[in-house]
Amino acid sequence: MALFFFRVERDAGAAIYHQRSFVLEAYSAIEQFNLTEAEYDAYLRSRLAQEADDLMMSRTISENIEKGEKLNAQKTARKMIKKQMDIETIVDFTGLSHAEIEALIKEEKPE
Secondary structure, X not given: OHHHHHHHHHHHHHHXXXXXXXXXXXXXXXXXXXXXXXXXXXXXXXXXXXXXXXXXXXXXXXXXXXXXXXXXXXXHHHHHHHOOOOHHHHHHHHOXXXXXXXXXXXXXXXX
């Protein structure tokens, strides 16, 4: 009886592992193309490399968006500084910190 439960648990774990789309695609490719072990290994490596590239690309895009938003906020803050608006208003409108705004003020009015 205990052997039966052990076997069920092992099979249940394998079922969860095989539900991942990446694993299912790999098995599909093996069946479709009758890949050898070496070909299968190369296929998995290429898929992992592609996923890594996609991840890096998405990180790069999000980082560039954040940089662009920061530059836009700084540009807006500079315009507000030129109009001699108070720091609290600039903080509210741009989301920049007091220190960042004070640094921009020093850049605009070097002493």
